[in-house]
Amino acid sequence: xxxxxxxxxxxxxxxxxxxxxxxxxxxxxxxxxxxxxxxxxxxxxxxxxxxxxxxxxxxxxxxxxxxxxxxxxxxxxxxxxxxxxxxxxxxxxxxxxxxxxxxxxxxxxxxxxxxxxxxxxxxxxxxxxxxxxxxxxxxxxxxxxxxxxxxxxxxxxxxxxxxxxxxxxxxxxxxxxxxxxxxxxxxxxxxxxxxxxxxxxxxxxxxxxxxxxxxxxxxxxxxxxxxxxxxxxxxxxxxxxxxxxxxxxxxxxxxxxxxxxxxxxxxxxxxxxxxxxxxxxx
Amino acid sequence: xxxxxxxxxxxxxxxxxxxxxxxxxxxxxxxxxxxxxxxxxxxxxxxxxxxxxxxxxxxxxxxxxxxxxxxxxxxxxxxxxxxxxxxxxxxxxxxxxxxxxxxxxxxxxxxxxxxxxxxxxxxxxxxxxxxxxxxxxxxxxxxxxxxxxxxxxxxxxxxxxxxxxxxxxxxxxxxxxxxxxxxxxxxxxxxxxxxxxxxxxxxxxxxxxxxxxxxxxxxxxxxxxxxxxxxxxxxxxxxxxxxxxxxxxxxxxxxxxxxxxxxxxxxxxxxxxxxxxxxxxxxxxxxxxxxxxxxxxxxxxxxxxxxxxxxxxxxx
Numbered sequence: 001x002x003x004x005x006x007x008x009x010x011x012x013x014x015x016x017x018x019x020x021x022x023x024x025x026x027x028x029x030x031x032x033x034x035x036x037x038x039x040x041x042x043x044x045x046x047x048x049x050x051x052x053x054x055x056x057x058x059x060x061x062x063x064x065x066x067x068x069x070x071x072x073x074x075x076x077x078x079x080x081x082x083x084x085x086x087x088x089x090x091x092x093x094x095x096x097x098x099x100x101x102x103x104x105x106x107x108x109x110x111x112x113x114x115x116x117x118x119x120x121x122x123x124x125x126x127x128x129x130x131x132x133x134x135x136x137x138x139x140x141x142x143x144x145x146x147x148x149x150x151x152x153x154x155x156x157x158x159x160x161x162x163x164x165x166x167x168x169x170x171x172x173x174x175x176x177x178x179x180x181x182x183x184x185x186x187x188x189x190x191x192x193x194x195x196x197x198x199x200x201x202x203x204x205x206x207x208x209x210x211x212x213x214x215x216x217x218x219x220x221x222x223x224x225x226x227x228x229x230x231x232x233x234x235x236x237x238x239x240x241x242x243x244x245x246x247x248x249x250x251x252x253x254x255x256x257x258x259x260x261x262x263x264x265x266x267x268x269x270x271x272x273x274x275x276x277x278x279x280x281x282x
Numbered sequence: 283x284x285x286x287x288x289x290x291x292x293x294x295x296x297x298x299x300x301x302x303x304x305x306x307x308x309x310x311x312x313x314x315x316x317x318x319x320x321x322x323x324x325x326x327x328x329x330x331x332x333x334x335x336x337x338x339x340x341x342x343x344x345x346x347x348x349x350x351x352x353x354x355x356x357x358x359x360x361x362x363x364x365x366x367x368x369x370x371x372x373x374x375x376x377x378x379x380x381x382x383x384x385x386x387x388x389x390x391x392x393x394x395x396x397x398x399x400x401x402x403x404x405x406x407x408x409x410x411x412x413x414x415x416x417x418x419x420x421x422x423x424x425x426x427x428x429x430x431x432x433x434x435x436x437x438x439x440x441x442x443x444x445x446x447x448x449x450x451x452x453x454x455x456x457x458x459x460x461x462x463x464x465x466x467x468x469x470x471x472x473x474x475x476x477x478x479x480x481x482x483x484x485x486x487x488x489x490x491x492x493x494x495x496x497x498x499x500x501x502x503x504x505x506x507x508x509x510x511x512x513x514x515x516x517x518x519x520x521x522x523x524x525x526x527x528x529x530x531x532x533x534x535x536x537x538x539x540x541x542x543x544x545x546x547x548x549x550x551x552x553x554x555x556x557x558x559x560x561x562x563x564x565x566x567x568x569x570x571x572x573x574x575x576x577x578x579x580x581x582x583x584x585x586x587x588x589x590x591x592x593x594x595x596x597x598x
Contacts, residue, residue, distance in 0.1 A: 026481075029437070029438070030372075030437055030439070033436050033437035033438070034372065034373075034374070034375055034436065034437065035375050036436075037339055037436065038374075038375050038378075040375055078400070081377075082376050082377075083371075083372045083376055084372075087371060087372035088370060088371060088372065088437075088439050089371070089588075090371070090399075090400040090401070090402065090476070090479055090586075090588035090590075091400070092400045093400060093474050093476035093479060093588060093589075093590070094476050094479060096474065096476065097476055102474075104474065105400060105474060105476075106398055106399070106400050106401060106405075106408055106412075107371060107398070107399045107400040108396050108397065108398055108399075109371065109372075109396065109397050109399065110366065110379055110381050110382070110395070110396050110397035111382075111394070111395065111396040111397075112377075114394075114396075115396060118394060118396050122416065124419075125412070125415040125416045125418070125419060126415060128415075128419060129415045129418055131415070145376060147375055149375065149376060149377060150375055150377075150378055151377065151378075153376065153377050178394050180385075180391060180392055180393065180394065180395075181391050181392075267377070268379065268382050269391075270394070
């Protein structure tokens with residue numbers, strides 16, 4: 001049985017309180033410079049009180065827990081949507097020192113909730129092109145935005161980090177698909193995944209293709225009427241789906257059920273899905 | 283980074299330089315640099331003019347860069363990925379997303395678009411390498427990725443590197459294919475040193491250690507890329523540097539025994555250090571000046587605060 005990249009472990013951790021770094025004067029300087037050309041006011045209350053958490057602090061312990069000292073990672077990809085309280089810092093590099101193998105670190109952002117899928121897609125690309133045998137993806141979100149947003153946004157209820165471990169093992173199957181508002185079909189026709197109906201239809205199609213025993217996990221806000229699925233509650237826009245996977249994946253792997261995750265970012269019009277089949281128990 | 287079954291290629295490169303040319307003294311005054319610091323930048327580091335667009339925002343910069351990439355016209359539907367290679371992890375107020383706004387303006391709404399970051403000014407090479415790896419999974423050989431570079435000098439960390447360089451707002455775009463005929467990527471090497479993440483402006487000890495180790499780690503990345511490509515320095519027609527300053531390249535060229543005349547330093551004086559765009563801007567200069575012939579190998583080198591050192595060997 002050939003070895004292929006799979007998603008073998010997912011860990012999640014919530015945190016309360018704040019990081020001491022939320023009182024770092026550099027945060028105020030950075031955010032003030034960031035919003036000045038856009039005429040947006042700072043959240044002086046949050047800056048004065050010291051609210052928010054640091055992605056490095058949220059994820060470092062979880063990474064150490066996810067990978068043992070004899071499990072070196074080759075690549076670490078951090079993905080985020082809303083900003084860290086150290087918005088200018090290369091935190092993925094610091095995190096690379098929290099796991100064995102001192103992996104090459106990078107970060108990915110600016111794709112809304114689809115960014116988590118894009119990070120996994122990048123991890124798969126590194127694995128399939130021979131760069132990485134083991135890759136880790138780190139997702140993080142924290143509750144504070146230190147300026148008034150230019151349009152309505154949904155921020156998380158709690159600070160949270162998720163670590164996903166991708167390993168190359170016999171029999172694993174992991175596929176990530178992403179389609180945007182005007183997707184180009186195989187026959188060069190321009191289809192659309194922009195409508196609610198077409199998104200639901202595509203998710204139903206992928207669930208059906210996995211078989212009757214497939215476990216389906218739908219991100220908050222994604223409506224797929226008639227589909228037997230676990231629906232993730234609202235409250236953690238970036239990490240919620242993956243925290244739910246962390247809870248359920250060990251059971252689903254033990255039962256050898258294929259898994260489908262689906263998320264639709266309505267703001268950017270990106271439908272992302274992940275299908276997963278576990279290899280035989282080692 | 284390892285070998286690909288197909289060879290990532292740079293199909294086309296375009297550059298956008300803002301029309302506004304500013305002497306470093308004018309910028310230095312705004313940043314509060316002392317006359318001694320400015321003398322250091324001009325006389326020792328060889329800086330002179332900076333290209334800046336004081337009235338434009340990031341969408342203007344990215345849009346002008348895509349406008350300059352005429353090779354994209356008619357091939358929009360082949361673009362699968364649009365990747366902004368960005369030094370600053372956060373560049374606009376959340377949840378604004380100029381990258382996605384750009385997609386619909388240029389008929390790229392079907393493409394997956396995201397930003398890669400955390401390699402600071404070495405992130406351009408990361409984006410090209412990742413684009414090639416993502417495209418290697420695409421069954422359609424016509425599939426392309428569009429890599430965009432270029433950033434605004436909106437905050438002090440994006441305006442000056444203490445005792446080292448001053449930022450500018452040049453930008454560049456690159457069409458990447460998984461298996462093209464044009465400039466073919468032979469290797470890509472990365473060295474990361476997170477112990478250098480910190481306040482270089484305030485932490486003199488950290489700055490001194492960074493400056494001391496900088497040439498060694500840069501050379502290590504260059505040698506790793508050459509090893510990976512099975513080449514040595516004598517095989518290189520050119521070295522395309524970052525445009526942070528001239529002094530660091532004179533030191534490195536001397537240390538590795540590479541002729542300084544083969545290091546394309548023109549844009550250090552006339553454009554300035556444009557974040558992750560430097561390598562592509564210098565490639566554009568090299569090709570438009572006829573410095574590369576078919577089959578020539580060249581090395582693109584980049585360094586980013588935080589700290590990442592990268593090198594890529596390419597065959598023209």
